[in-house]
Amino acid sequence: MTSLQKILFVEDDPDIQMVAQLALEAVGGYTVQMCSSGKEALAVAEQFAPDLILLDVMMPGMDGPTTLIELRKKPSLTQTPVVFMTARVQRHEIEQYLAMGAADVISKPFDPMTLSAQVADIWVKAHETRS
């Protein structure tokens, strides 16, 4: 099993981007690629080849779920764990996201000091279920 190194973070709010970058890079030691929209994510994802993708649900333009569907169409990204981030966690929504192939759902706002650990947990679980 390889290790989690590269994370693609898709989020339109620049404040959350800043915190997440800090949380994942400075606290977690990961390499992070920031994208401000689903479109941008689609453009860079294949080249960046992330180990995991964090995807905001509610974004202007292309929303998270649509972005996920589009990402999955790219051959190199069919297996990459995708985690949704959302501020409105309701159970039927979580179920819906998991059903569409998300590895997990993280609630916003997240705690910057524990985000990395949370992501690492999800990554490990995603790999366990696959193997």
Next chain:
Amino acid sequence: MKPDPNEQFAALRQRYAAQLAERVAAILSAWQHLEQSRWEKSVGLEVRQLAHKLAGSAAMFGFADLGSVAREIDLGLQAWLEHDHLPDIVTRQRLAHQITLLQRMVPQDQSHTAEAPPAEPSQLSATTSSVSTAAPAEAAPTTTAVMLEQELSIPRETNKLPRTIILVEDDREYAHTLAEQLRLFNYDIHLVTDLEGLPTLVRAINPAAIIMDIVFPSGDLSGIEAIAALQRERTAPVPVIYISQRDDFNARLAAVRSGGHAYFAKPVDAGQLINALDRLTGNEEPIPLRVLIVDDDPDFGNRCVRELEVAGIHARAITDPRETLDHLQVFRPDLLILDMYMPICSGKELASIIRQQDRYVGMPIVFLSAETNRTQQQAALSLGADDFLAKPITPTDLVAAISARAVRARYLQRFLLRDSLTGLLNHQAVEEELAREFARAERLQQPLSIAIIDIDHFKRVNDSYGHLIGDQVLRSFARLLQQRLRQSDLIGRHGGEEFLVALPNTSLTEARTLIDSLRSSFAALRHYGPNGMFNVTFSAGIAGYPHHRSQVGVMQAADAALYQAKRAGRNRVIVDAHRDDAPPFVLATAKDTATTKTETVWRALIISSNGIQRRLLRQSLSERGLMYDMINDVEHALKYKSPTPPNLILVDMNQIEGTHTAKLVQLREYFTNARIVTIAPATAEPRAATTVTFGADDYLLVPLAAGTLQALLNRLAASERSN
């Protein structure tokens, strides 16, 4: 060296806090637009998007409460925007209330932190001491006091994790009642009625605690079993509170074994449940300790300050011992560090002066000096010093020696100042604090509102349910006040069932809105007595400065208003209508301006392509003998060059409104020293006022009514001076 993520987070947090007022103002303005547009969907979407963004980020920057209110707004609009149910009147009112609440929750002094970080202590002590030696002594203390006040009011919000609670309860009706009660105390409650899917939900929400029913259809202890399974999966256990019909030993044992933190038998007393939740979720915020250092060597003082600040202690250093009493009063340290030898008076003398005042008898004093002579040290201790620390001292030793003492002193102080039943300030303490707030309001020329609150028919509660239940009602009420008011607000139990609340920098109207929302929350709160549930209400009277110019006057007026509220049938809030003949603020400042000699020379630049507007302004400006120039639009203004740059920009609202808001920022950047005033037709006053929230300094309505231009110039000149 690798930068410390904590520091980086702190920097981000500060930046975010600085922009917070602006974001909330944008929501307010969109909301007003929504109401004006009679609930047009596109505007609703805008409000929702703004609220949604705030909800997503606020808690990460330490504004969890604000974030959860924003989330409620987001959710409140969801039904309408996604399912086309136009909100009914109740929902609209609730939304309006939440929007008001957002405004209140913005830490008010963040603008200070953003523009000017708190003055370095070294500068502070250096300037004030030089003033007091060079100039007549009266000048110094007031300036010091004001500077300190401004610094003091900065730390308000601390970093708190979101206080989201999952409530698992299969009795829907009971669950809703309980959730409603808990929400009154600012907890964000997620209601779940069965155990299925709980682990995923917990992972996704990461709640601050879980409130768990024990008995479910699947088994008599299945609630406990679910929790046990849940905790096994986690590295850090979630705090769990059990609620149950079962009160037997087996159930309690199973609860303890599963890692439950508290256990309540139904019917659950909301007050006790909140206490437990507060404890478990760390909702009782620690207030940093304060330490004052008096040392004639500014370098040493500043080094101490830095070391203590690193340890999370709020510290200040002064070099002139004569200022000690002023700083004690304003900065209110928990502990005092004195240098043994100073030029003006020795540390021993200073300690004696301080100890002569009753209120500082309990204040720990620690001497810090290069003194190695045991006899000298002993002499100092006998004069009322609590400890003696030898210079040089390592940071670790300093912090260790100081913090234990300061914590203990604060703990003891609590007993002297706090009411033992409710933990609020007691009668004497609240009167003293009020005097301080009053002086502060006068000095800073800010309004201060005071509410006297009295529980309705409290004697009946005591008579029918007994004193224990009565006490519980008082405690719940105290808790509600603490939860809903700002840390800078003053809350005291004035005696019996009477409470006093002082709200600094709050107008009477704002105070009424706030106290009235407390009134409805309290009335909705259910208390449990031996014969079932009951509700209690309160009445309140509000009065304030500057409508009354003395503390006694305000108290009497608030008392009279309370009496009126009682007579009018109780369960209501009445604002004092009687006012002293004191002039309101704007006039007071205007009068001050007229008497001062230094009048600002205004050089105006009018940015407008509207011929009539230009003519009207030209006329008024030349009548006042003001210099001015004119230009058609912002683009050209941004290239405007003049040997004497304008200090007053009058800009047509059409050029900076709506999608052109960014131009306001550009103007501000280009004309750094100028005041920017929006010009608008009198019919568009609300819109003109909105531009102020987006960064204009003021607005001017044309055609100009008599005296409005002069009033504007006075306002600008007054704020100029205070800047």
